[in-house]
Amino acid sequence: MNEPLLSIRSLSKHFGGVAAVDGIDLDVPARETVAIIGPNGAGKTTFYNMVSGRMTPSAGQVLLNGRDITGQPPHRISRLGVSRSFQINNIFTEMTVRENVEVALAAFHHHSRRWFNLASRNRPIQEEAESLLERLSIGELSARRAGVISYGDKRLLEIAVVLATRPKLVLLDEPTAGMTPEETRRVTALVKSLADSGDYTFLITEHDMEVVFSLADRILVMHRGKALVAGTPEEVRRHPEVRKAYLGEDDDDQESLSQEAPQ
Numbered sequence: 001m002n003e004p005l006l007s008i009r010s011l012s013k014h015f016g017g018v019a020a021v022d023g024i025d026l027d028v029p030a031r032e033t034v035a036i037i038g039p040n041g042a043g044k045t046t047f048y049n050m051v052s053g054r055m056t057p058s059a060g061q062v063l064l065n066g067r068d069i070t071g072q073p074p075h076r077i078s079r080l081g082v083s084r085s086f087q088i089n090n091i092f093t094e095m096t097v098r099e100n101v102e103v104a105l106a107a108f109h110h111h112s113r114r115w116f117n118l119a120s121r122n123r124p125i126q127e128e129a130e131s132l133l134e135r136l137s138i139g140e141l142s143a144r145r146a147g148v149i150s151y152g153d154k155r156l157l158e159i160a161v162v163l164a165t166r167p168k169l170v171l172l173d174e175p176t177a178g179m180t181p182e183e184t185r186r187v188t189a190l191v192k193s194l195a196d197s198g199d200y201t202f203l204i205t206e207h208d209m210e211v212v213f214s215l216a217d218r219i220l221v222m223h224r225g226k227a228l229v230a231g232t233p234e235e236v237r238r239h240p241e242v243r244k245a246y247l248g249e250d251d252d253d254q255e256s257l258s259q260e261a262p263q
C-alpha cells in the first residue's frame with residue numbers, strides 16, 4: 001500500500017442525539033481510489049463535509065500528508081489540494097463549457113473576477129481549459145453553452161472544474177447518480193483513466209455497486225455512522241454482514257452476486 005495521503009482518526013459528528021458519523025478510522029493511500037458505500041443516512045455526506053471543511057467534527061482528526069487539517073475552513077483545505085464535486089450540478093449554465101473551466105482556473109490562479117473578463121482571451125488559461133476538457137473527453141463541447149449539454153456531459157464538466165484546482169485528493173459524491181447506463185459506463189471509464197494516470201487520489205461515494213467494484217482499490221462500508229467493514233473489493237463482497245445489511249442479499253444469492261460483480 002502507498003503512503004496514506006489522507007488519514008482519518010476516530011472521526012465523529014453528532015447532531016443532537018444522532019451520531020451521523022461515529023468513530024471512523026480510514027487511510028486513503030496516495031494514487032489509489034477508495035469508495036465509501038452504505039445505505040441512505042449511513043453518514044457518507046457528513047463524512048465528506050468534515051474532510052472538505054464544511055462541517056467541524058465533534059471528535060477525531062483529519063490528517064492530510066500527516067498534517068492535521070481538522071476543522072480548517074473549506075478554502076484552506078481546497079488550497080492544500082482537496083477538491084470535491086457535489087451530488088447536484090454546480091456549473092454556470094449561461095456560460096460556455098470552456099468558460100466554466102476558465103472561471104475555476106482564474107480563481108485557482110488568484111485572479112479577480114474583473115480580471116476574468118479579460119482572462120477569457122488569455123491564451124494560457126484557454127489552453128489549460130481546453131486540455132482539461134480533452135482529458136474529460138468533452139473537448140468538442142468547448143464552445144457550447146453549459147446549460148444545453150447532456151446531463152452526463154454536465155457531470156464531466158463538473159469534474160473538469162474540480163480538476164482545475166489541481167487537487168491531489170478528489171472527493172466525488174455519487175458521480176454517476178441519475179445517469180443512463182451508457183453515461184454511467186462513460187463516466188466510470190473516464191474516472192478510471194484519471195485514477196490510472198497516477199495524478200490523483202480519489203475518494204468516491206456511489207450507490208451503483210458495479211461502478212464501485214470497477215473503480216475502488218479499497219472500500220469502506222458505513223452503516224449508521226460506523227464502519228461495518230473496510231477492505232479490498234473482494235473482502236467486502238464476501239462479507240456476510242454486507243450482503244445482508246447493505247446489498248440485501250440472502251446466502252442463496254452468493255453465486256449470482258459474484259457473477260455480476262467484475263473480478
Ligand SMILES: Nc1ncnc2c1ncn2[C@@H]1O[C@H](COP(=O)(O)OP(=O)(O)OP(=O)(O)O)[C@@H](O)[C@H]1O
Pocket residue numbers: 015018019020038039040041042043044045046047
Ligand atoms: N445538518 C444536519 N443536521 C441534522 N442531522 C443531519 C444533518 N446532516 C445529516 N444529518 C443526519 O445524519 C445522518 C447521516 O446523513 P448523511 O447525509 O451523512 O447520510 P448519507 O450516507 O450521505 O445518505 P445518502 O446516501 O442518502 O446521501 C442522517 O441520519 C441524517 O439525517
Ligand SMILES: [Mg+2]
Pocket residue numbers: 044045046
Ligand atoms: Mg449523501
